[in-house]
Amino acid sequence: MKVLISVDMEGISAVVHGTETRPDGYDYQRARAVMTAEANAAVAGVLDADPSAEVLVADSHGPFRNLLPEDLDRRARLVRGKPRPLGMLGSLDRETDAVLCVGYHARAGSGAAVLAHTMNGELLDVRIDGRPLGEIGLNAAMAGEFAAPVVLLAGDDAACREFSELVPDGTAVAVKEALGRTAAVALHPEEARELLRSAAARAVSRRAEVAPFVLPGPLRVEVDLASPTTIDLATLVPGVESRTGGRTVAFTAQTFADAYKLLLLLAQLSTIRPV
Template sequence: MKVLISVDMEGISGIVHPTETNPGGYDYERGRALMTAEANSVIAGVLDAEPTATVLVADAHGPFRNILPEQLDRRARLVRGKPRPLGMLAGLDEHTDAAMLIGYHARAGGGPGLLAHTMNDDILDVRVAGRSMGEIGLNAAMAGHLGVPVVLLSGDDAAGAELHELVPSAVTVAVKHSLGQATAITLHPEEARERLRQSAADAIKRYTQIPPLAIPGPLDVEVDLHNPLTADLATLVPGVSRAAGGRTVAFTTPDFTDTYRLLLLLGQLATIKPG
């Protein structure tokens, strides 16, 4: 059995503010330790249920270099660094049996969700076939396109609700209750880890009962952008055009793999500043 654990940072227990998630920020090093510890709990839960499983952990936050390699459970392999194929899901392929989204957050405009956003601050909304989707939906659909179910998600209550709208049978663990963009009631980290270990084991035991999220193509996609410069750059990409409003771009793809890759490119274009 092969399991991919994609670990973001905003949905880790105890974390409530961007300075705890950004390199160089106040308490970022503590945030890295909390993130690594929750990843370890999920690894342990997977291996409790399936001791011979191959476990990959994709560091899926910001620079993709947050998890402390020397503190990660040595039974897992770590995917870190960027850019890379499939972004937050690096390591996923058609041979993967189950995916888990740990430390995730609600989409931009969703919730109220703690530290809610979609990919970066420049992307205000992504609509795939008319449905608004954040990182949870996009990653679940990318995994589903390869036939892989997302069986477990952890984060705040808004993140869990977002996945349940798409995959009602998935296991979710709310490690904190969102009160706003930078405020939450959070579990003690040790309590969160205990729940994650048990939930990971439970999810693996019934992974065959949780269906992949399948969104067949062709797909019409619209992306609302905060920065008009990003829209200017996006229209240089073949197949991408401006839609109504000037800051919305649109494109059509044959399947979700092309949708996902184009969104990764738009995320990178958003980091370019005027020359």
Template sequence: MKVLISVDMEGISGVVHGAETQPDRYDYERGRALMTAEANAVIAGVLDAEPGAAVWVVDAHGPFRNLLPEELDRRAHLVRGKPRPLGMLGGLDEHTDAVVLVGYHARAGAGPAVLAHTMSDAILDVRVAGRSLGEIGLNAHMAGALGAPVVLLSGDDVACAELHELLPSALTVAVKQALGQAAAVALHPEEARERLRRAAAEAITRRAQVAPLTLAGPLDVEVDLHSPVTADLATLVPGVTRAKGGRTVAFTAADFAQAYRLVLLLVQLGTIKPG
């Protein structure tokens, strides 16, 4: 079997501030070490349950070059770097049997929630078929579109609740309780890792109890953008139109995979500044 572990950074135990998640900030090295250690705990749990599993670990934060390759469990394959197909789910395919989301955070506007956002600061909200989705919902639906259920998520308590709204039968591990955008009561990192290892083994053992999350197309999508310039650029993409207001764009996708890829493109357009 193949298990894909997508690892973000904001939802790692002990991480509460942007300085711990950005490569040019003083506390980043601690953040990436904590991130790598939690990834290793989940790898170990997956292999406790299925010793023969093929485990793919996806570096899914920022530059996608955060996990320390030399410190990662050598039994896993590491998906690293960008740009790449499917972004935070790089390596996902129709052969993937289960997906685990580690270190995830709540969607933009949720709160109090630690470092809540959706994909990047360029995106204020994504609504698919009328439902607001953050990274958790977008990635869970993308995995489901290829037949893979999200069986486990870790992050703060708000992120865990966000997954449970979508997949009540999935397991979650709250490694911290959010107090605000940059504050939380966190488990000791070693305690968090022990809980993650146990939960990963249980999640893989009971994976058949979690159905893939799916949405049938065509799908109407609206995206609220931070910058009107990004909206201007987005309307250059065939099929994307300006919706209500100056910073909302809309499109109709044939299926969720197409919707997901267009959202990833909008994120990249958000990095372009006026000439």
């Protein structure tokens, strides 16, 4: 069995504020240590279920250089750094049997949800054929392109609800209850890790019962962008059009993989500021 564990930071049990998720921020070092520990819990759970499993852990937050390599379970391989093919799902391939998403957060506009956003926060909303999708849905659909089910997601209760709507047979692990964007009632980190380990073992054991989330093409993609500069840059990409006077750009993709890659490009373009 080959398993990919994609690990973000906003949905980690102890994290509630943006300053904890940035390398120059307050308590970032603690947050990355807890992030690494929750990744290890998921690795341990997978290997409890199948000691011979091949496990890859994709660092999927911000710069993709947050997990502490020396503290990661040595039985797993670390996917680190960016840019890279498939972004948060770096190293996903046709041999992947299951995907686990740890530390994930709800999409932009989710209401009471800890640090909810889509991709880098500059993409205010993403709609695929009119359906709003955040990182949970986008990554689940990208995994679906490779016929790999997302069998588990861990994050706050809002992220878990979002996941369960898309993948009803998957395992959702709520490690904190959101009270707002920057507040939550969180499990003790050790309790969160114990819960995650046992849930990961169950999730991969019943992976055959979880259908991949698939969005067949062609697909109409609409993206609301925060910056007018990003809109100008986006429309330089062939096939991307803007609505006059609006903040929405749109394009048609023949496959979800094509849509996903262009969304990654839009996210990168959104980091460019006028000279």
